[in-house]
Amino acid sequence: MSNRISENKIVLIKRKTRLEELVVRYNTIQQAQFYIERLGADFSDYINEDYNYRSAVETAVIELSAIGLVQLLERQHVPNFIFGEEDTVVVLGQDGLVANTLKYLKNQPLIGVNPDPERWDGVLLPFTVKDLRLIVPEVFRGQRQVQEVTLAKAELNDGQSLYGVNDLFIGRKTHVSARYQLQLNGSTEQQSSSGIIVSTGMGSTGWLKSVLAGAVGIARGAEQMKAGADTADVVQQRVTDPQRSMDTGASEQRLAWDHPNLYFTVREPFPSRTTSAELVFGQITGNQPLRITSQMPENGVIFSDGVESDFLEFNSGVEATISLAEKRGRLVV
Structure with a gap:
């Protein structure tokens, strides 16, 4: 017994x-x-x-x-x-x-x-x-007590889906440019970039924080260069005083794990005659999903939480709808 x-x-x-x-x-x-x-x-x-x-x-x-x-x-x-x-x-x-x-x-x-x-x-x-x-x-x-966690979901038009706890990555397996069409809230844009990151509230202190900190530092450096500052001086300032290179409001903001929205960022968007770089950061809400149509002939992928071995193939013609998941995680605290 x-x-x-x-x-x-x-x-x-x-x-x-x-x-x-x-x-x-x-x-x-x-x-x-x-x-x-x-x-x-x-x-x-x-x-x-x-x-x-x-x-x-x-x-x-x-x-x-x-x-x-x-x-x-x-x-x-x-x-x-x-x-x-x-x-x-x-x-x-x-x-x-x-x-x-x-x-x-x-x-x-x-x-x-x-x-x-x-x-x-x-x-x-x-x-x-x-x-x-x-x-x-x-x-x-x-x-x-149980803490609820908002999840992200990527659903393809062939019925396959993948969930993310911290983030989703949409792009290519290699470091070459990803080509796709982005649609959000009535706006459509052709893009070429090194991929898209979609972050949850739990992921706000991870990949999203890193991307925002980098963007703020680059923007400040660019402003000083436009004002005539020597490039070497700008770089040295970032190295010797890294705190000044971060916007506290952007890079250190921590969202709740059950935050009701997702945020997407486009990495290294490249504007050209056929691609734009306007729709590069935004919010995904319950009634406003992000739609991405792949224009990559091969090696297009969607994976979550850094696990590249568990992925969805995302090649030419496949459409992905990125939205809040219908389920939530439950962490015991």
Whole structure:
């Protein structure tokens, strides 16, 4: 007879450590060590990280097995895994693993656990392994606060779709220019750029912040160049006083995780006789989606949250509608 306090299923999601990935690549620990040390890196750091993470996994399995039915799931299997409606999902971080799991869930609560607090800060990892025995039963009873997270959705005209927790990227696999037609709120524009980034509230402190900070710095530098300042002086000022190169209101604004809108930015738009660069930043609302029609003969892609291996092909003639997702993520806090 089981001593579990519940028969609810708990899906524990783990990832490969850097050491495990090296062993896959080089076949043995010894060969991996030779490779790392030849580069002058400290191989013991890989050993310690692996040991701590494996210990966290073992402890989490023991703790969770005393509470409910546990299924251990590797990161690479998450996109094809069918989560039950009543499942509770526990992710043994880092933050990226939380984001890349959340987009595949449908209202199941997600608990982010920091496996190594001395190594990882973990904005999305508020709990440690030792907290699980207390937290999970409270989640089962509906006694824990849950933070809703707005998701982005890319839907193609052939029915395929992809969700994003932090952001979506629309462009080409390589660094060559992407060609497409952009439509928003009655405006249409032919563009050539290095891609489009669509950010959520959660992603406002990531890629979006980086793009805005760069745009502000470039604009200020351009203004000084127009005023006759020496280019070298402008560059030196940015290096020696980086704080002045950032617009505090733009680059440090943090949106709520459940912010009701999305924001898109066009990277390096190139104006020419056939392309424009006016519609390069804007807001996507519930009744105002962004529509993009690909004009790329090959290598056009849409991926989310930095995972290039999980993508939608976006080649000539395919239309993508970028909108707020019909579902929201649910993070236990």
